[in-house]
Amino acid sequence: MAAPTRSAPGGPNGGPGGHGRSEARERLLATASKLFYGEGIRAVGVERILAEAPATRATFYRHFPSKEDLVLAYLRGVDTQIRAAVEAAIETAPSPADALRAVGTAVADDLARPEFRGCAFLKAAAEYPDPDDPVRKVVLDHRAWYVTMLAELFTQVFETSPRRPDPQHAARHFVMMRDGAMTGAHLDGVDSVGAAFHRGVEGLLTVLH
Amino acid sequence: MAAPTRSAPGGPNGGPGGHGRSEARERLLATASKLFYGEGIRAVGVERILAEAPATRATFYRHFPSKEDLVLAYLRGVDTQIRAAVEAAIETAPSPADALRAVGTAVADDLARPEFRGCAFLKAAAEYPDPDDPVRKVVLDHRAWYVTMLAELFTQVFETSPRRPDPQHAARHFVMMRDGAMTGAHLDGVDSVGAAFHRGVEGLLTVLH
DNA sequence: GTTGCAAGACCGACCGTTCTTTCTGTTACC
DNA sequence: GGTAACAGAAAGAACGGTCGGTCTTGCAAC
The missing domain is CATH 1.10.10 (Arc Repressor Mutant, subunit A)
Incomplete structure (x- = not known):
């Protein structure tokens, strides 16, 4: 009891000063x-x-407030980190096709890191089976952003293509390969899975013109 | 103490009679x-x-003896079940290519089941991060069998192909797509992911001749 | 003198596991 | 045929340990 909740008196929050x-x-x-x-x-x-x-x-x-908030903060941190890396890679790339290659390379580089243990979001989702759990929402939000970002890139790539493939289909295929690579890499070995993913991305870009 | 282990006298074990x-x-x-x-x-x-x-x-x-033994029995049961289903599908198929389609269809059917919650082995591996854990060994054994079975099928399919693609590469690609579909289906929806997987398998068979 | 952090006692709940006790069938031996 | 032995299952108390979470106290800094 004692402390009456207090949230008004002193500095509210967000860095009241001090050192760091x-x-x-x-x-x-x-x-x-x-x-x-x-x-x-x-x-x-x-x-x-x-x-x-x-x-x-x-x-x-x-x-x-609870361990769950810490879990949420952890996942949001990973999300922020990945978005920044991907957006930087896209801006650097000279073309939409190269941007997609860069996103694929980022995934492949991730796989090769010695500390790599799989996709943080897929692992989190596996540990929280309840669809209504807030953790699942963060995972779903991240995935929705990812597939949308890919679809936009594929749309630009296919604008000049005579066959006009479906960008949504291509994005889904990319995500499927990424999920499989992320999940299988530390089970079956980075080399074979990483190579398969690289061939897959390249195939997606060349086969669909 | 009391009973001196005894294993000779009465019915030793393995069903001494009785009901069930x-x-x-x-x-x-x-x-x-x-x-x-x-x-x-x-x-x-x-x-x-x-x-x-x-x-x-x-x-x-x-x-x-412990909960871990129960977990192992659970996974071995799933393994036995899947092997039986896959081997039955292969025997029924009129050609190696159709056998691969049948394996793909089995995966897609699995995805569509209302109780589907992802791949039991991938989920188990996610819950047991220690590479030396016995659970991991069961998972790895299952995956090794799966990719070997696929490689044998692809070898037969490619025997008549002029381009002679690598069966190992094709098998790895198949597994990667399967893992991705299994993981993503109950997160992003069965319909879009299932369709992407079906297109992927068909593409794998046609693109590689 | 308010705020952030350290240090640690403490809580109820649940974890996997072991134990004792009792009851039931089936089997082995005389 | 009678009886003793025993495996299998039921029922539940209890084990030490850890879980996430609350609380109190004391100190240091701005």
């Missing part, structure tokens, strides 16, 4: 992200995060 | 399989399985 914004919060989030991705969300308890951050329970629960 | 083999064991396994697949392995506790089987703890732990 939210030092402990970022340390907590970074540690949790690493552990969640590497060992699974359900498999990592709050205590474990606290020990490795390091931080105390009180600090943790001041920054995150 | 291992009634409770099968009920336990069937219930656990349904729950593990539908809600996740880690998410389902022993107590839950006991309540729905129904059975008691003592009965459970006589048939399964």
Whole structure:
């Protein structure tokens, strides 16, 4: 009881000054992200995060109302990171087709990272089977953005094509291959799966003219 | 202590007569399989399985030394089931190419089932990140069989092809698409993903001659 | 003197697991 | 045919451990 909830008095939030914004919060989030991705969300308890951050329970629960909020923050962080990387790759590419190749290369590079353990969103969705869970919503939002971005790129590529293939179909095919590559890479080996994905993307661009 | 192990005197084991083999064991396994697949392995506790089987703890732990053995039995059951279905489909098919189509159709049919929740093996692997875990071994064995079976089929298909494509590459591509379809179907919708997978398999067979 | 963080006791719930006890069939032996 | 033995299953108390989450206290900094 004691503390009457308080949320009005002092500095509301968002960096009341001080040295570095939210030092402990970022340390907590970074540690949790690493552990969640590497060992699974359900498999990592709050205590474990606290020990490795390091931080105390009180600090943790001041920054995150519950573990679920931490999970959400983790996934949103990954989403932000991927969007920035993809958008940078698109802007650098000289043509829509090269932009698609760049997106494919980004996936392939991801696969080859030694810490790679699969797609963070697919793994999270596997751990949260309930379709109404907020975690699932973040996953779905990310995937919706991804496939839309791809469809726009394919639309531009196919504008000059005589056969006029369906950009939506191509985008779906790309996502399907990406999901399969992400899921299979650390099970069957990066080399064979990464090569198959690269051939798949190249095939998608050449076969459809 | 008491009983000196005894295994010679009475009926040793393996069904000493009686009514039905291992009634409770099968009920336990069937219930656990349904729950593990539908809600996740880690998410389902022993107590839950006991309540729905129904059975008691003592009965459970006589048939399964630990929960992990139950998980292994669950996955081995799915493996047996899939192998039987695939081998039946292959034998029925009039040609290797049609056998591959049949395997693809089996995947697509699976996707369309209302209880479909993704690939049991991929979900299990996602829940057990440790590469040395016995669960991972079962998953890897299943996948190794699957890709080998596909490569043999593609080898037969390509024997008459002038371009002589690589059967291993084709098999890897098939698995990649299957993994992607299985993972994406219950996230993005069965219709679009199922259609993309069907086009992918057909493309794989026609593009490579 | 308000705020952020450290440190840790504490909570109820549930985890997988082991145990004791009782009841039932079936089997083996005399 | 009678009886003792035993495997299988039911029922449930209890184990130590960990889960996510709350609370109190003390200290340091702006």
